[in-house]
Amino acid sequence: MTCLLIRCVAPLQSWGSRSRFQERDTEREPTKSGMIGLIGAALGRDRTASVADLAALTMAVRVDAEGVLQTDFHTIQDIDPNGRYATKTELSRRAYLADAAFLVGLEGDAGLLGRIHAALANPVWPLFLGRKSFPPGLPLYLPDGLKEEPLRTVVETYPSVVPPGGKRVIHPERVRLVVECPPGDGEPRRDVPVSFAHGARHFMTRFVTTEWIPRPPTKPVEDASA
Amino acid sequence: MFIEIHMLQNFAPSNLNRDDTNTPKTCVFGGYRRARISSQCLKRSIRRHPAFKAAVESHQGSVGVRTKRLFDRLVDGLTTRGHAGQVAAHIAQNALRGLSFKLDSKESKQTGQTMKLTQYLLFLGEREIKKLIDVADNHAQALASIPTEETPTTETEKKSSGAKAKREQRAAIPEPIQKDLAGVFGPAYAADVAMFGRMVADGKNLNVDAACQVAHAISTNEVEMEMDFYTAVDDLKAEDRDEDAGSGMLGTVEYNSATYYRYALVNVDKLAENLAHDVEQVVGAIGGFLEASALAIPSGKQNSMAAHNPPAYIRVLAREGGAPWSLANAFLTPVRPGRKDGEDLLTRSAANLGAYFEKLKRAYGSAGILQDLTCTTLDMVENPVGLQDLITQVVETVQSRLTAQEAA
Numbered sequence: 160m161t162c163l164l165i166r167c168v169a170p171l172q173s174w175g176s177r178s179r180f181q182e183r184d185t186e187r188e189p190t191k192s193g194m195i196g197l198i199g200a201a202l203g204r205d206r207t208a209s210v211a212d213l214a215a216l217t218m219a220v221r222v223d224a225e226g227v228l229q230t231d232f233h234t235i236q237d238i239d240p241n242g243r244y245a246t247k248t249e250l251s252r253r254a255y256l257a258d259a260a261f262l263v264g265l266e267g268d269a270g271l272l273g274r275i276h277a278a279l280a281n282p283v284w285p286l287f288l289g290r291k292s293f294p295p296g297l298p299l300y301l302p303d304g305l306k307e308e309p310l311r312t313v314v315e316t317y318p319s320v321v322p323p324g325g326k327r328v329i330h331p332e333r334v335r336l337v338v339e340c341p342p343g344d345g346e347p348r349r350d351v352p353v354s355f356a357h358g359a360r361h362f363m364t365r366f367v368t369t370e371w372i373p374r375p376p377t378k379p380v381e382d383a384s385a
Numbered sequence: 386m387f388i389e390i391h392m393l394q395n396f397a398p399s400n401l402n403r404d405d406t407n408t409p410k411t412c413v414f415g416g417y418r419r420a421r422i423s424s425q426c427l428k429r430s431i432r433r434h435p436a437f438k439a440a441v442e443s444h445q446g447s448v449g450v451r452t453k454r455l456f457d458r459l460v461d462g463l464t465t466r467g468h469a470g471q472v473a474a475h476i477a478q479n480a481l482r483g484l485s486f487k488l489d490s491k492e493s494k495q496t497g498q499t500m501k502l503t504q505y506l507l508f509l510g511e512r513e514i515k516k517l518i519d520v521a522d523n524h525a526q527a528l529a530s531i532p533t534e535e536t537p538t539t540e541t542e543k544k545s546s547g548a549k550a551k552r553e554q555r556a557a558i559p560e561p562i563q564k565d566l567a568g569v570f571g572p573a574y575a576a577d578v579a580m581f582g583r584m585v586a587d588g589k590n591l592n593v594d595a596a597c598q599v600a601h602a603i604s605t606n607e608v609e610m611e612m613d614f615y616t617a618v619d620d621l622k623a624e625d626r627d628e629d630a631g632s633g634m635l636g637t638v639e640y641n642s643a644t645y646y647r648y649a650l651v652n653v654d655k656l657a658e659n660l661a662h663d664v665e666q667v668v669g670a671i672g673g674f675l676e677a678s679a680l681a682i683p684s685g686k687q688n689s690m691a692a693h694n695p696p697a698y699i700r701v702l703a704r705e706g707g708a709p710w711s712l713a714n715a716f717l718t719p720v721r722p723g724r725k726d727g728e729d730l731l732t733r734s735a736a737n738l739g740a741y742f743e744k745l746k747r748a749y750g751s752a753g754i755l756q757d758l759t760c761t762t763l764d765m766v767e768n769p770v771g772l773q774d775l776i777t778q779v780v781e782t783v784q785s786r787l788t789a790q791e792a793a
């Protein structure tokens with residue numbers, strides 16, 4: 160079985176699954192629709208292209224740092240052609256995760272995962288973590304991210320992706336693991352994209368289980384912060 | 386091809402970007418509280434800076450307008466093409482109907498006349514408006530022969546204009562005309578629409594994906610919120626012998642001071658696509674974006690704070706291949722100032738940023754980087770360039786690459 164690992168570490172990330180318009184929530188870990196959108200951008204797929212092959216990949220997320228849930232208060236204001244303020248200002252609250260670090264594992268077709276791995280190093284469109292204003296803090300591409308082992312083994316053993324520096328609050332002994340499971344078990348997540356086309360966005364449901372596993376060791380990384 | 390922009394900018398005490406409680410925006414980064422200036426705040430100041438417009442217009446481009454008054458513009462355009470006032474209004478109304486734009490009636494405060502306004506503000510380039518007038522003019526006969534719908538005036542009528550009603554209304558306009566009208570929008574947009582994108586809830590075919598990405602600016606140092614306690618004196622109360630000596634009003638204003646790391650990215654290929662591969666206009670938009678990014682400062686609370694502090698460090702990379710890098714993690718551990726010369730927040734932040742960038746290059750290689758230029762007020766950088774030189778050189782790189790692409 161082939162697996163691909165993607166590192167999601169950034170000052171700010173947001174993984175919405177339900178909300179639109181004014182109140183925008185975030186899940187506590189990357190959604191499947193978010194990851195597929197990100198991969199689509201790396202491969203240069205148009206919004207209207209099929210994502211069935213990507214949705215067929217099995218996904219697991221290891222939460223190396225839970226991060227802090229915060230809110231950005233956002234106003235959208237328009238002005239009339241004379242440069243005077245129009246009267247109506249839209250208010251919007253947008254939740255995000257600060258300081259979070261995730262390791263996302265995908266399992267499936269070896270050829271497809273190989274292409275995705277290459278595209279993460281050399282993306283067609285710029286990549287971001289849930290919102291356009293949230294660029295990655297570390298490259299999503301892991302040079303050793305393509306593995307010939309079962310997904311479970313890979314996400315249990317790969318070293319922690321929490322960058323050194325700062326003083327994150329993390330549990331020293333365990334990390335949360337969210338893995339896809341057959342329908343009926345676990346909890347439903349309505350984040351499997353059928354289409355990203357403007358005006359025709361559509362999602363289906365998958366099921367995930369959440370468990371705690373021992374925190375993997377941290378190995379010194381080349382791209383540690385200064 | 387990507388253009389990466391990295392900046393360090395220290396602001397004196399200020400409240401440039403606040404939340405709903407008037408507190409300067411913050412976030413947690415690396416476990417420490419940081420000052421934050423949101424992406425939308427930075428983009429707005431860039432979009433509205435005269436340098437952006439000037440650069441765009443000097444390269445045959447145009448900057449869009451946000452307006453609800455598309456109807457008036459259409460009527461004016463049709464009148465100059467010889468349609469009588471009443472007929473022009475009729476044509477204009479049906480043309481907008483073919484685009485699913487509902488019109489609301491509103492009385493003008495100045496003239497007392499009834500105005501017809503689109504329900505929300507549209508973000509349009511002059512070129513798009515001109516093309517819309519052309520299409521309406523070409524189909525003038527057909528559009529004039531279809532009866533117009535009543536413009537809703539009461540609140541209940543306005544509320545009942547949901548998506549279904551809009552579809553029904555649009556169906557009155559023949560399909561080929563609908564197609565021509567929709568064809569007005571794109572593929573060549575106004576420079577700011579091309580750069581910053583456009584989102585229209587009712588007309589999905591009008592949506593444009595932005596070509597730039599602007600990160601929220603995060604302070605490299607830890608911040609504490611400061612409070613300014615103020616009193617406002619009632620000048621005439623002091624003369625009244627029966628009154629106490631207290632002030633007329635008191636309150637507090639929150640503010641902070643921080644060195645920000647700013648990061649932005651321009652996707653040149655996407656910009657070229659949004660500007661219909663007009664090299665001249667792409668060059669104008671990128672030059673304008675670089676200059677306005679360097680010069681624009683958010684306007685929040687500036688009348689009482691005047692934090693007019695230009696960036697100390699602007700580093701621009703042109704990248705062909707490879708993923709772009711934000712360097713925010715250089716500041717996971719907050720920068721702290723020392724007491725001696727050269728130990729200030731800016732100098733230390735720049736040193737950390739440079740060192741971290743070298744580490745990233747060691748880890749991931751630097752094959753894709755074509756150009757790496759720095760404009761700075763700090764003494765530590767070798768061979769700095771002036772802002773205008775930097776812009777000229779980056780723009781030349783973009784221009785030669787796009788020209789080569791066009792020829793291929």
